[in-house]
Amino acid sequence: MQERMEELIKIINEADYNYHTLDNPTITDQEYDKYLRELIEIEEEHPSWIRDYSPTQHAGGKIIEGFEKVTHKIPMMSLSDVFSESEVIGFDEKVKKEIPNPKYMCELKIDGLSVSLLYEKGKLVRAATRGDGTVGEDITHNAKTIKSIPLKLKEEVDIEVRGEIFMNKKTLEEINKERKKKNEPLLQNCRNAAAGSIRQLDSSVAAKRKLDTFIYHLPNPEDFGIKTHSEAVEYMKSLGFKTNPNNRLVNNINEVLEFIEEKGEQRETLAYDIDGVVIKVNNISDQQKLGFTAKYPKWATAYKFPAEEVLTKLTDIIFTVGRTGQITPNAVLEPVIVAGSTVSRATLHNEDYVVEKDLKIGDVVSIRKAGDVIPEVVERKIERRTGVEKDFEMIKNCPICNTNLIKKEGQVDYFCPNEKCPARHVESLIHFVSRDAMNIDGLGDRIMEDFYNFGYIKSITDIYQLKKYEKELKRLEGYGDKSVTNLLEAIEKSKENSLEKLIFGLGIPNVGAKTAKILAQNYKTLDNLMTTDKESLTSIKDIGEIIAKCVVEFFQKEENQKEIENLKELGLNTKYLGQEIKENDIFNGKTFVLTGTLEIYTREAAKELIESFGGKTSSSVSSKTSALIVGKNPGSKYDKAKKLGIEIWTEEEFKEKIG
Numbered sequence: 091m092q093e094r095m096e097e098l099i100k101i102i103n104e105a106d107y108n109y110h111t112l113d114n115p116t117i118t119d120q121e122y123d124k125y126l127r128e129l130i131e132i133e134e135e136h137p138s139w140i141r142d143y144s145p146t147q148h149a150g151g152k153i154i155e156g157f158e159k160v161t162h163k164i165p166m167m168s169l170s171d172v173f174s175e176s177e178v179i180g181f182d183e184k185v186k187k188e189i190p191n192p193k194y195m196c197e198l199k200i201d202g203l204s205v206s207l208l209y210e211k212g213k214l215v216r217a218a219t220r221g222d223g224t225v226g227e228d229i230t231h232n233a234k235t236i237k238s239i240p241l242k243l244k245e246e247v248d249i250e251v252r253g254e255i256f257m258n259k260k261t262l263e264e265i266n267k268e269r270k271k272k273n274e275p276l277l278q279n280c281r282n283a284a285a286g287s288i289r290q291l292d293s294s295v296a297a298k299r300k301l302d303t304f305i306y307h308l309p310n311p312e313d314f315g316i317k318t319h320s321e322a323v324e325y326m327k328s329l330g331f332k333t334n335p336n337n338r339l340v341n342n343i344n345e346v347l348e349f350i351e352e353k354g355e356q357r358e359t360l361a362y363d364i365d366g367v368v369i370k371v372n373n374i375s376d377q378q379k380l381g382f383t384a385k386y387p388k389w390a391t392a393y394k395f396p397a398e399e400v401l402t403k404l405t406d407i408i409f410t411v412g413r414t415g416q417i418t419p420n421a422v423l424e425p426v427i428v429a430g431s432t433v434s435r436a437t438l439h440n441e442d443y444v445v446e447k448d449l450k451i452g453d454v455v456s457i458r459k460a461g462d463v464i465p466e467v468v469e470r471k472i473e474r475r476t477g478v479e480k481d482f483e484m485i486k487n488c489p490i491c492n493t494n495l496i497k498k499e500g501q502v503d504y505f506c507p508n509e510k511c512p513a514r515h516v517e518s519l520i521h522f523v524s525r526d527a528m529n530i531d532g533l534g535d536r537i538m539e540d541f542y543n544f545g546y547i548k549s550i551t552d553i554y555q556l557k558k559y560e561k562e563l564k565r566l567e568g569y570g571d572k573s574v575t576n577l578l579e580a581i582e583k584s585k586e587n588s589l590e591k592l593i594f595g596l597g598i599p600n601v602g603a604k605t606a607k608i609l610a611q612n613y614k615t616l617d618n619l620m621t622t623d624k625e626s627l628t629s630i631k632d633i634g635e636i637i638a639k640c641v642v643e644f645f646q647k648e649e650n651q652k653e654i655e656n657l658k659e660l661g662l663n664t665k666y667l668g669q670e671i672k673e674n675d676i677f678n679g680k681t682f683v684l685t686g687t688l689e690i691y692t693r694e695a696a697k698e699l700i701e702s703f704g705g706k707t708s709s710s711v712s713s714k715t716s717a718l719i720v721g722k723n724p725g726s727k728y729d730k731a732k733k734l735g736i737e738i739w740t741e742e743e744f745k746e747k748i749g
Contacts, residue, residue, distance in 0.1 A: 091132060095139060098129040102145040115282070119365075120400035123171060124426045146385065157227035157289070160218040164309040166206060166252065167223055168385065169368065169392040173427045175347060181369065181391045182343040189376045195319045196349040197306055197337040199366035199392055201281045202256030203288055205233065205303065209250070212243040219288070232288050235297035240330040249314075251326055253305035257284040258361050261300045280363045302362070305331040311374050318372045336360075339372060348687045354395055355685060355725020366394040399458040399468060402426040406451055407438065407482055409489045411513035413521055413597055417488070417495060417504040419444055421455070421467050428459055436465040440502045441484045448472075452479035488513070516542050518597050522550050526603045527595030528584045532577035550595075551656040553581060585660070588667035589616060592657075596650070599640040607668070608632055609641070616654065616664035620645040631679065676747050677703035683711050685728055686721030690741050699748055711736065719744045 101117075102125055109115045126145065133140050140146070172178055185192050204220040217233030218226040233239050236255065243249075257280040265283070266276045277283040287299040308314070308322040316322045320339045327333045336353070340346055350367050357364060371377050371389040380388040406422035419438040426433055436457060438444050447469060449455070454474035455467050487494055488506035490513035495504040506514065520538045523530040530553070533541075541547040546559045556563075556578065563574045584591075593616070594606035601609070612630050613619040619641070627638035644650055658664060682700050684693055684707065691699070696719065697707045711718060711730045718731040718738045731738055739747070 091136070092139060095129065095132045095136075098125050098132070099141060099144050101125050102129065103143070106145060118401050120426065121402070123394070124400075124402065124424070127171075127427075128425070157229070160206075160216065160221075160226045160228050162206060162218070162224060162226060163250070165223050166204060166220040166226070167382070167387060168220075169390055170383075170386040171366075172391050172393050173396070175350075178346060178350070178369070178391075178393055179343060182346070185371060185380065185389070188380055189371065189373075191342075192376060193372040194340050194343075194346055195323075195337065195370045195372050196340055196346055197368040197370070198334055198353060198360075198364045199368050199394070200254040200256050200304055200334075201279075201363035201365045202254040203281070203285045204252065205229070205255050205288075206250060206252050207233070207239065207305070209243055210248050212246040214239070214241050227289070229288050231293045232290065232296040235293055236301045236303055238303045238332040243329045245329055247329070249329070250309055251305050251331060252307040252309065253303050253331070255284055255288055255301055255303050256280060256362050257287070257299065257301055259363065260361065265299065303332055304334045306333065306337075306368075317374055319370055319374065319377075320372055322374075350393055352687060352723045352725060355727060356723075357395065358726050359729060364395075366392050368392050396428065396459075399456050400426050400428050401454055401456055401471065402433075404449060404451060404453045404455045404467070404470075407444070407449075409485055411488060411490055411506055411511060411517065413514055413518040414599065415506040415508070415511065415514050417485070417506060419482075419484075421449075423455075423457065426457060428457055428465060433457060433459075433465040436467050438467060441504070442502045444482050444484075450475075450479035450481055452476075512542070515548075519547060519550065519553070521597050522595040523553065523584075524595075526591075528587055528591055530577075530584050531580045532573070533580075550653055551660065554585070554657070554660040554662070556581060585662045587663060589614075589663070589665055590668065592616065592662065592664065593619070596644070596654075598644045600637050601640065605632070605637060610666040611668065614666050620651070620654070677705035679704060680716035681706045681708050681714055683708050683715050683718050683727060683731075684721075685718060686724035688719075688721040688741055690745055696744070703748070 102122070105115075105117050105122055105125075129144070130146055133144065133146055172181060182192075206218045206220070206226065207214060208216040208218075214230070214234065216228060217230045217239070218228055220226055233255075234241060259280060262277060262280050262283055269276055277286070283299065284301055287296045287301055290296055305326050306323065308316070308326060311317075311319070311322045314322075314325065316325060323333050323337070338349055340349060346367075346369055353364070353367060369391055371380065377387070377389040382388060403424045404421050405424060407419050408422055410418050410420055412418060419441065421436045421438050423434050423436060438449070447467065449467065449470050453470040455470050457465055458468055459465055484504070485495070488508065488511060491506065491508050491511040493506050493508040493511065496507050497504050508514075516539055519542065520535050522528055523533040523538065533553070538547065541556075544562075546556060546562070547553055560574060560578065563569055563577075564571060588610065590603075590607040590610035593609055594601065594603050608630065609619055613622065622642070624635070624638040624642055627633050627641060628635060654664075677700055682705055684696055688696060700707055705716075708715065711727045711734065713734060715731065715734075715736050718727060718736055719741065720728055720738060721741055728738070
């Protein structure tokens with residue numbers, strides 16, 4: 091652990107030097123954030139290990155020779171980062187421990203360069219970068235070229251304000267067109283272009299770059315009799331500073347989450363780059379009460395939008411056995427945040443996939459969420475190879491039972507043919523308790539494997555008889571009275587699930603969660619489904635020959651019939667409890683997309699209503715979308731729907747069509 095800490099310090103310090111001093115970033119923002127978060131976690135666990143040269147002991151950055159050093163009277167602190175809705179809610183919960191009903195200012199997090207502007211008697215006397223938070227660089231000569239920075243304020247006041255210098259997307263496009271004509275290297279992105287421009291010794295370069303600013307912070311509002319952050323922003327605007335019109339004062343955390351979703355949708359349509367939303371407690375006295383940590387204010391945080399694609403290291407390739415015996419290679423990754431969640435594993439599908447992508451153990455690879463759910467490896471970064479990477483080798487035997495693997499003609503997947511392979515059975519049990527199936531909280535993958543190995547759970551029926559091992563469970567390391575009681579209660583509660591959960595949990599080949607719901611809605615009881623035939627099944631929309639064959643064959647097997655009888659005797663519900671599909675041609679068989687802030691319905695309620703009429707919902711607009719349902723402040727989905735000529739409904743129109 092200590093060796094890893096030293097390694098992280100070295101990686102981050104080198105990255106800081108390359109980015110801040112040489113203007114030559116060598117790793118991505120996502121990689122930097124990942125390494126920094128890991129280092130912070132280690133140091134929080136072992137505070138005695140903290141080194142004075144650790145990057146956590148300063149905000150980052152080096153001063154370039156040639157610029158005068160500037161000491162900030164009030165340090166320019168950075169903000170803590172959060173990456174998911176649950177972390178935003180966690181921030182709110184911490185605030186509420188001190189402040190009962192906080193209001194928040196939500197601000198777009200501009201992807202640019204922080205700046206401090208100092209005025210004496212209303213005249214600009216100094217502009218400085220943040221630097222390491224305490225000492226920055228004097229960039230006054232370049233700041234004066236930015237038209238949105240006033241050289242003289244509307245009042246003769248002594249004041250320091252802070253904000254962001256940035257470049258608009260259109261400006262970058264125009265500059266790169268000119269650079270391309272001259273065979274000059276293109277500027278990578280708006281942020282790097284802004285940072286590089288503002289730190290030129292020749293101010294004529296900055297002048298040509300048409301930089302812009304938004305001012306968002308007054309370090310000492312109490313000196314001006316200001317009591318809230320929103321008042322401070324209005325005051326700075328009245329002096330002649332440019333502030334962001336997209337920022338919003340909200341009343342609670344739900345409105346914060348709505349703002350995040352709304353601006354995430356609008357992100358691509360903005361004239362400038364943003365990489366998140368800054369959330370600040372609005373009341374100044376509340377801010378003072380909450381105070382600061384050594385590095386961050388406790389009254390503010392920065393939510394970062396999920397990265398579509400991030401880089402990390404492929405540290406190993408391991409093989410798993412699915413419940414059908416299929417062998418799947420899986421990437422073991424250095425943990426990285428993708429689309430708001432931490433990813434440390436990703437499927438590599440099969441041997442052909444790994445060979446086609448030329449993946450080696452030790453490669454730096456790009457990761458993204460496929461369909462916003464399943465992590466996948468997009469490609470290896472061949473330019474990051476060092477020569478120590480190891481070639482991939484496909485295994486010949488099952489990693490669990492050592493049976494020789496088979497590969498059927500015309501197929502790409504290898505299989506373990508041993509139907510009694512423990513891995514196949516454990517996987518089927520894990521599937522049964524998973525979230526989309528019976529959703530039994532407390533029975534995760536490793537716990538199921540342990541309980542299988544201990545002999546407590548060898549079949550689905552055993553899950554509902556786990557209570558007989560209650561004393562043994564309480565003696566296990568990490569278990570206590572409360573955790574065992576909660577687990578047994580969760581098992582008991584799962585008996586009340588609607589039929590579709592049970593159908594999916596049984597693991598019928600080719601029957602996914604959506605198909606399970608269609609079957610439950612059409613057959614109403616498990617007995618009806620068990621006695622149906624292929625003709626009846628294929629008459630249902632979205633049920634084809636293959637699924638029908640799998641369903642009939644599954645229920646014909648004597649061991650499956652016996653298992654289901656046992657489950658019935660143990661009190662599991664076998665009836666469909668969801669909403670019935672109602673006859674409504676407006677929705678039946680069609681696809682709908684929701685956007686903006688809904689006021690009449692919650693998102694979930696709207697989705698359930700659409701599904702109850704036989705419709706489907708999707709998260710993205712395409713030519714297959716039947717209609718877009720819009721709430722307040724719709725984002726880019728609205729523009730795309732208009733462009734594709736897709737029907738657009740207001741929430742009131744949606745309500746009317748439901749009847």
